[in-house]
Amino acid sequence: MNQKIYRELSTFASGASLLIRYPQEDKVRYYHDSHFVLLDKIEDLKFQRGFVFAPFDLASGLPILHLPENKCVELSLDKIEIDPIDLDNRQFPITDLYRREFATFNHAVASGEFHKLVLAREAKVGLNMTDDQYPQLFFSLVSLMPSACVYMLHIPTKGIWIGASPEILLHSFESGAETMALAGSVSNLNNKSPESFGSKNLHEHEVVVNYIEDVLKCLDIPYHTKPIETVPAGKVCHLRTPFSIDEPLSLEMMARVVARLHPTPAVAGLPKENAMRFIIDNESLQRDYYAGFFGLWNVDNQTSLYVNLRCANIQYSSNDANLVGRIFAGGGIMPSSQCEEEWQETVLKQSVIRQVLKPYLNE
Ligand SMILES: C=C(O[C@@H]1C=C(C(=O)O)C=C[C@H]1O)C(=O)O
Numbered sequence: 001m002n003q004k005i006y007r008e009l010s011t012f013a014s015g016a017s018l019l020i021r022y023p024q025e026d027k028v029r030y031y032h033d034s035h036f037v038l039l040d041k042i043e044d045l046k047f048q049r050g051f052v053f054a055p056f057d058l059a060s061g062l063p064i065l066h067l068p069e070n071k072c073v074e075l076s077l078d079k080i081e082i083d084p085i086d087l088d089n090r091q092f093p094i095t096d097l098y099r100r101e102f103a104t105f106n107h108a109v110a111s112g113e114f115h116k117l118v119l120a121r122e123a124k125v126g127l128n129m130t131d132d133q134y135p136q137l138f139f140s141l142v143s144l145m146p147s148a149c150v151y152m153l154h155i156p157t158k159g160i161w162i163g164a165s166p167e168i169l170l171h172s173f174e175s176g177a178e179t180m181a182l183a184g185s186v187s188n189l190n191n192k193s194p195e196s197f198g199s200k201n202l203h204e205h206e207v208v209v210n211y212i213e214d215v216l217k218c219l220d221i222p223y224h225t226k227p228i229e230t231v232p233a234g235k236v237c238h239l240r241t242p243f244s245i246d247e248p249l250s251l252e253m254m255a256r257v258v259a260r261l262h263p264t265p266a267v268a269g270l271p272k273e274n275a276m277r278f279i280i281d282n283e284s285l286q287r288d289y290y291a292g293f294f295g296l297w298n299v300d301n302q303t304s305l306y307v308n309l310r311c312a313n314i315q316y317s318s319n320d321a322n323l324v325g326r327i328f329a330g331g332g333i334m335p336s337s338q339c340e341e342e343w344q345e346t347v348l349k350q351s352v353i354r355q356v357l358k359p360y361l362n363e
Pocket residue numbers: 118120167182183184185238266267309310328329330331332349
């Protein structure tokens with residue numbers, strides 16, 4: 001049966017294709033033989049039904065990609081066996097580039113110009129794998145991250161995006177909707193209470209909570225929050241405040257909520273527009289679709305969008321035609337942030353993708 005599914009997926013990387021598994025679900029949705037519809041703005045989603053993949057910076061020139069629903073088949077997960085995966089416990093020393101960028105970001109928050117800024121970076125790895133091995137990557141990630149939304153997308157000429165996100169941007173269903181503030185991270189070594197995260201993490205979290213509240217109030221949407229909680233995601237543990245929206249949202253309102261929320265200060269900063277400008281000008285990383293959002297829009301009367309985190313892009317490099325993986329991670333910078341700690345947080349956030357890429361590393 002395993003073989004049959006892998007045979008069915010052997011043409012995954014020959015066109016526009018997607019595999020997606022929602023948290024705790026025992027099925028995978030497979031979109032194939034499809035074509036991307038390119039959208040300019042979030043509001044254009046109103047008329048669509050299917051998968052959506054949006055960049056971090058909607059003004060960057062990268063389009064919002066949409067795969068229509070009619071090309072989807074469902075695969076049952078209980079028929080898939082996955083090889084055990086080794087833990088990756090390597091150390092990754094901090095780079096001078098990260099020290100410099102941290103200093104720039106930290107100075108900008110310490111000076112009071114920003115309440116918070118998120119600094120991200122990429123780790124590049126050389127890979128040795130064939131197109132028919134990509135589905136194995138996806139199923140390894142599915143087995144490692146049962147509570148995450150796991151996806152793998154093939155974009156012809158742009159390669160693969162793969163990720164396992166713990167962060168809902170907007171989940172909307174017939175009777176209401178939900179979103180969350182997910183920010184503030186520590187290593188996931190033992191059970192943690194929110195207080196044990198320390199004041200820097202609690203404050204960084206509060207910035208996101210206040211921002212989401214402002215967006216919902218501004219749109220006149222009734223909501224309530226649940227008490228702050230801690231959630232594990234791979235080797236890190238986060239602070240989370242769940243938001244429940246107590247009335248159904250129209251497609252038009254959903255698009256407005258998403259357009260206002262994205263990008264939240266969990267991945268960008270505050271004040272929002274200035275923080276976006278600052279990140280684009282001062283981060284050496286090209287975020288592309290990292291810290292954008294993805295998920296199903298208006299499928300089976302539901303919309304489930306996630307922030308594109310714990311992800312990587314795999315592509316042939318244009319100069320030497322080698323296959324390169326760019327593994328992304330970032331973290332919120334506050335006045336009291338410490339460079340080494342922030343670096344370690346990104347190492348931990350990258351570890352789950354490193355783990356699934358390990359069998360294919362070219363080193
Ligand atoms: C930016 C990332 O994660 C975000 C930042 C967090 C933080 O700074 O504590 C926590 C969860 C996410 O909202 C990432 O994973 O790359």
